[in-house]
Amino acid sequence: MAKIHRSRWRLLVVLLFSLCTMDWLAAAQPLSPVVIGLTAEFGVQGSHTAQSIEKGIALAIDEINEAGGVLGGRPLKLETRDDRGVPARGVDNFADFARQSDVVAVFCGRFSPVALEIAPLASKLGLPLLDPWSAADDITKARSGEPNYAFRLSLTDSWAIETMLEHARARGIKQIAMFVPNTAWGRSSEAALLAYASRHRDLRHEVFWYNWGDTDFSERLAQAHARGARAVLTVTNEFEGLPIVKQMAALPAAQRLPIISHWGLLGGDFGAAARPYLEQIDFTVVHTFSFSDPLSAKAQAVAAGVKRLYGMDVSQLRAQVGFAHAYDMTHLLAQAIQKAGSTNRAAIRSALERLDTYDGLVRRYAKPFTPARHDALEKRQVRMARFSKDGTLKSIGK
Secondary structure, eight states: OHHHHHHHHHHHHHHHHHHHHHHHHHHHSOOOOEEEEEEEOTTSTTBOHHHHHHHHHHHHHHHHHHTTOBTTTBOEEEEEEEOTTOHHHHHHHHHHHHTOTTEEEEEOOSOHHHHHHHHHHHHHHTOOEEESSOOOGGGGOOOTTSOOOEEEOSOOHHHHHHHHHHHHHHTTOOEEEEEEESSHHHHHHHHHHHHHHHHOTTOEEEEEEEOTTOOOOHHHHHHHHHTTOSEEEEOOOHHHHHHHHHHHHHSOGGGOOOEEEOGGGGGBTHHHHTHHHHTTSOEEEEESOOTTSOOOHHHHHHHHHHHHHHSSOGGGOSSHHHHHHHHHHHHHHHHHHHHHTSOOHHHHHHHHTTOOOEEOSSOEESSSOBTTBOBOOOGGGOEEEEEOTTSOEEEEOO
16 A cells, blocks of 8 residues: 555656646747748848838847847747839738738838838738838728728828928929829829929929939929929939939039939938039938937937947938838837737737827827828928938928
8 A cells, every 4th residue: 555655656746747847848948939021122222221121120129029028028020021122022022921920010111112012912911011111192091891901100202292392482482393203102292292282372383204213314404494493302212313413413503403302312322422412402301310310318229229239320320211110110019919919910900000109219109000090100200301411311490
């Protein structure tokens, strides 16, 4: 009988040891990461936007993981894909991310034509699309009969064009020529111009269309001047923006018109490349954030994080609006994951529409999104800026 008791006791000890060992092993095993995707134009030569967006997401992830991650300790992880700014590639990358069950949301890059193609797919596949740059108004508009899975923390073309035109009117300029690309971005910007003109009947305007990759704007600039334009509004990336300012600077001084620019050209090294020409012309550009402006306590902390994580000063950071927007959006996503209490994509989408207050880098977000509004910024965050001689961007009054 004593031997039976001893055997039972040994068995109990073994079972308890096994259970403790299993608990220890379970505790020692790292929790699976929650994955965030990014499809952007990494392969576009001369562009820094995708890399800057990646840095903003990665710094926010580093802070979130250092603070304990999400959902009881699960770390966030970023995976990237290069779409080269091609809509079909962006769609393929997004669909690939959607097939990965651990991906909870996907960021896009700078090009509106890519985001516009992805947005309806996001609703169809039920995977949140997070937009930190692309400005076409329709990206975040709800589609009939489908839940809206597109969320943006960026300006819109309407806000940008209105701010540019208000800047012109404040300077007494009511005759403008607008150069726009023959793309969805260009059509969105033209629609914003026409909407503004319908409310301001004294505005005279003419639209000059161009194709991506065009480099000779001399004749169109001369036509704009000859037809009475007193300023040129440009909707360009740096690839077309640089030849425009170069060719404007080459005109006789009396024919040089002020250039008021959309922000696409902030995605590259435009400030440095165009420096000798910017000294000869009147050039302003619309934007939402710059580390060259007076820094809040939050911005100072983020600047220290950039130095710690990347070993660089924020003055060296290109495409700063993409960095700032992506940083704030990542923190908002982490809040939504916590509020959802799971990685269920539909629950995260619903949680994004019900977020609480967050003091971000770009602004204080009281209610970043609502069921009826999927844009986290407002027009009041949009302002005009000039490039300093050192290539940095500094805000000016509208």
